[in-house]
Amino acid sequence: MNVLAHGIGAQHDLPLSPFYAFAGAFTALFVSFLALGLLWSTSRFRGDRAGRPVPSALQRLADARATRVAARALGLAVALYVTLQLLLGPDDPDRNPGPGAVYVLLWVGLVPASLLLGPVWRLLNPLRTVHLLVCRALGRDPAAGRPLPVRLGLWPAAAGLLAFTWLELVAPDPASATALLLFLALYTAVHLAGAARHGAGWFDRADAFEVYSGLLARLSPLGRRPADRRLVLRSPFNGLDATPQLTGLVATVCVMLGSTAYDGFSDSPSWITTVQTSPLGRTTAATLGLLGAVALVAALYALCAGAVRLISGQLRHPLTAFAHSLVPIALGYLIAHYFTLFVTEGPRTVMVALGTDNPVPPEPLLGPGGVATLQVAAIVLGHVLGVVAAHDRSVRLFPPGRAVAGQLPLLVLMITYTIGGLSLLIA
Amino acid sequence: MKRSPMRPRAARPLRTNRPPRAARPVAAVVAVLTVGALVLGASACGGRATTHHKPGTSHEQAGGSVGRLLAADDGAGNRLRQVDAEGAPGVTVTVRPDSEDGWNVHLSVRNFTFTPDSVGGAALLGRGHARLFLDGHPLARVYGSWFHLPASLVRTAGGGTGLTARLYADDHTAWAVNSAPVQATASLAAPSTAATAPGEARPDTTVEIVVSHGRVSPDPGRTEIRKGRTVRLRVRSDRADTLHVHGYDKEARLPAGKTVTLTFTADRSGLFEVETHESDLLLTQLVVR
Numbered sequence: 045m046n047v048l049a050h051g052i053g054a055q056h057d058l059p060l061s062p063f064y065a066f067a068g069a070f071t072a073l074f075v076s077f078l079a080l081g082l083l084w085s086t087s088r089f090r091g092d093r094a095g096r097p098v099p100s101a102l103q104r105l106a107d108a109r110a111t112r113v114a115a116r117a118l119g120l121a122v123a124l125y126v127t128l129q130l131l132l133g134p135d136d137p138d139r140n141p142g143p144g145a146v147y148v149l150l151w152v153g154l155v156p157a158s159l160l161l162g163p164v165w166r167l168l169n170p171l172r173t174v175h176l177l178v179c180r181a182l183g184r185d186p187a188a189g190r191p192l193p194v195r196l197g198l199w200p201a202a203a204g205l206l207a208f209t210w211l212e213l214v215a216p217d218p219a220s221a222t223a224l225l226l227f228l229a230l231y232t233a234v235h236l237a238g239a240a241r242h243g244a245g246w247f248d249r250a251d252a253f254e255v256y257s258g259l260l261a262r263l264s265p266l267g268r269r270p271a272d273r274r275l276v277l278r279s280p281f282n283g284l285d286a287t288p289q290l291t292g293l294v295a296t297v298c299v300m301l302g303s304t305a306y307d308g309f310s311d312s313p314s315w316i317t318t319v320q321t322s323p324l325g326r327t328t329a330a331t332l333g334l335l336g337a338v339a340l341v342a343a344l345y346a347l348c349a350g351a352v353r354l355i356s357g358q359l360r361h362p363l364t365a366f367a368h369s370l371v372p373i374a375l376g377y378l379i380a381h382y383f384t385l386f387v388t389e390g391p392r393t394v395m396v397a398l399g400t401d402n403p404v405p406p407e408p409l410l411g412p413g414g415v416a417t418l419q420v421a422a423i424v425l426g427h428v429l430g431v432v433a434a435h436d437r438s439v440r441l442f443p444p445g446r447a448v449a450g451q452l453p454l455l456v457l458m459i460t461y462t463i464g465g466l467s468l469l470i471a
Numbered sequence: 472m473k474r475s476p477m478r479p480r481a482a483r484p485l486r487t488n489r490p491p492r493a494a495r496p497v498a499a500v501v502a503v504l505t506v507g508a509l510v511l512g513a514s515a516c517g518g519r520a521t522t523h524h525k526p527g528t529s530h531e532q533a534g535g536s537v538g539r540l541l542a543a544d545d546g547a548g549n550r551l552r553q554v555d556a557e558g559a560p561g562v563t564v565t566v567r568p569d570s571e572d573g574w575n576v577h578l579s580v581r582n583f584t585f586t587p588d589s590v591g592g593a594a595l596l597g598r599g600h601a602r603l604f605l606d607g608h609p610l611a612r613v614y615g616s617w618f619h620l621p622a623s624l625v626r627t628a629g630g631g632t633g634l635t636a637r638l639y640a641d642d643h644t645a646w647a648v649n650s651a652p653v654q655a656t657a658s659l660a661a662p663s664t665a666a667t668a669p670g671e672a673r674p675d676t677t678v679e680i681v682v683s684h685g686r687v688s689p690d691p692g693r694t695e696i697r698k699g700r701t702v703r704l705r706v707r708s709d710r711a712d713t714l715h716v717h718g719y720d721k722e723a724r725l726p727a728g729k730t731v732t733l734t735f736t737a738d739r740s741g742l743f744e745v746e747t748h749e750s751d752l753l754l755t756q757l758v759v760r
Contacts, residue, residue: 056744058758313693320685
């Protein structure tokens with residue numbers, strides 16, 4: 045949020061007091077080893093097949109053509125409005141709703157929206173709508189196109205996420221209209237070209253925001269059962285269990301974790317001093333910092349996967365098999381870091397959009413103690429969800445004799461991430 | 472608030488006088504007497520109860536034969552003891568507002584020594600103590616040149632602005648020259664508003680920062696500030712720039728090479744960045760809680 049402070053979000057959360065951090069770390073450790081001993085020994089999660097169908101009226105409403113068209117029109121209209129504001133409005137984030145709309149309403153807002161309603165960006169994504177409209181106009185089938193190479197997996201989305209977080213956290217002036225327009229233009233060009241070549245399926249795997257929203261939606265209680273296309277209420281564990289094990293899933297999750305971690309430590313005065321006085325120049329130093337954070341998260345994960353392979357022996361893709369269990373941990377990081385930004389700058393952006401010139405952001409919902417509690421609770425809860433998800437996966441994949449030993453490296457990894465996340469909040 | 476050193480000293484001997492298991496009415500009487508002694512007579516009791524006075528001394532006023540006792544008193548029942556102007560005690564008083572509470576009173580005396588050990592004894596030339604009065608109401612007895620006057624004491628005395636310091640002999644007669652008591656006055660006027668509303672508009676934290684050749688010194692760090700306190704930033708930059716406190720949205724122009732002071736009250740909690748706009752440097756972070 046360091047860089048956001050130059051435009052959006054002038055206030056940061058207070059550093060966490062060590063009491064909260066220790067309480068959180070202790071809880072995480074305690075729950076981890078409790079889970080190891082007490083949780084079930086045969087897999088319980090049923091992934092895609094689970095869930096209780098919602099009332100059919102609700103399903104009809106959600107699937108109605110009018111609803112879909114309205115959502116697409118809304119997405120497109122807001123995107124046009126933001127682009128026009130960035131093009132024609134004042135180049136000042138206090139008076140232009142554009143930067144706030146991208147960094148707060150879209151990027152942070154996708155987290156609660158996806159958690160509540162599922163993969164919403166798939167429906168709102170203006171690029172998908174543009175592609176759809178162009179295909180209609182040309183009389184082409186939107187889905188038609190060359191199939192995406194399987195090896196590519198989610199890698200384009202991981203790269204897109206990294207590019208966006210670079211813009212947000214590292215770029216020299218991320219809230220300026222020029223930077224945002226340049227990024228949006230490039231992003232649009234790449235993805236429309238990709239969709240033209242590979243069909244609408246391109247967005248499912250390559251669009252950073254769709255993949256991001258889709259991964260977080262795995263934890264939503266609302267899901268769709270692929271077998272009968274029914275909307276169901278399901279346990280987040282089942283949604284998480286159904287995460288497709290695509291190549292690049294690990295990379296995507298590592299970018300989510302690493303960039304949020306970088307956001308945390310880029311606030312600390314010592315890192316700012318390093319960047320400000322670096323002989324490499326600020327942008328290079330900060331870029332190295334961001335890449336280093338992602339690489340560190342990934343290296344720890346690779347180390348853990350290697351240990352799992354050593355212990356279990358026969359597992360072919362230990363890297364990907366457990367990647368889903370890191371999604372709740374990433375979610376905990378996201379909530380801890382962006383809650384205050386969202387509840388203060390979100391309404392402020394809407395006020396700017398409605399015409400108030402440089403409005404005062406609303407009073408924070410929670411006091412400092414409340415925010416600290418929420419931060420620790422989010423990180424610890426994410427940890428607990430991750431531990432449970434990994435446990436179920438390991439009792440499914442490993443023979444009974446090795447299930448406990450097999451999940452030990454993962455447990456250590458998660459504790460490392462969690463304590464790392466808490467210490468970033470202290471710093 | 473610093474406590475006056477006299478209070479514990481007076482309270483301890485009085486407590487030892489109290490019977491250990493007194494019945495309730497007796498305790499009440501003792502308490503009343505205690506309070507009464509504090510208000511009226513405590514001025515006479517400085518040391519321990521048993522060795523209250525040195526041998527040969529007593530509570531009787533006007534002991535000793537220095538100078539000439541006048542019939543007039545000081546307005547508080549103590550007679551004046553007149554001495555020759557030549558070599559007579561003298562006093563001046565200055566008052567400074569204290570940064571935390573009330574005032575610091577400084578008595579500067581000539582031909583005079585504070586003698587807390589022999590108070591109650593016979594009058595000796597050039598020895599004794601001082602008393603402070605606020606608009607005629609007694610405030611405190613002083614045995615040294617410095618005295619902290621808490622705002623609460625001023626309120627207890629009913630408020631006022633005219634502070635008088637008067638010199639007394641050990642036998643509680645007031646030193647006088649030409650039939651007028653030796654005294655000095657000072658005014659509490661200006662700082663009394665600041666003291667009666669503590670916690671307002673006083674710079675509590677000052678942060679000094681120098682920017683030269685794109686380097687910030689000292690290195691950017693965090694400054695902890697209690698919410699509601701006043702922060703003063705003193706910044707000097709070798710290039711013309713703009714100083715900005717995020718969140719509070721305070722800005723100040725920084726002309727090259729000049730120290731600029733920006734003062735504001737930290738009334739919102741959170742972590743706020745102080746930076747320059749042109750060179751885009753973080754100067755420090757303010758942690759307000």
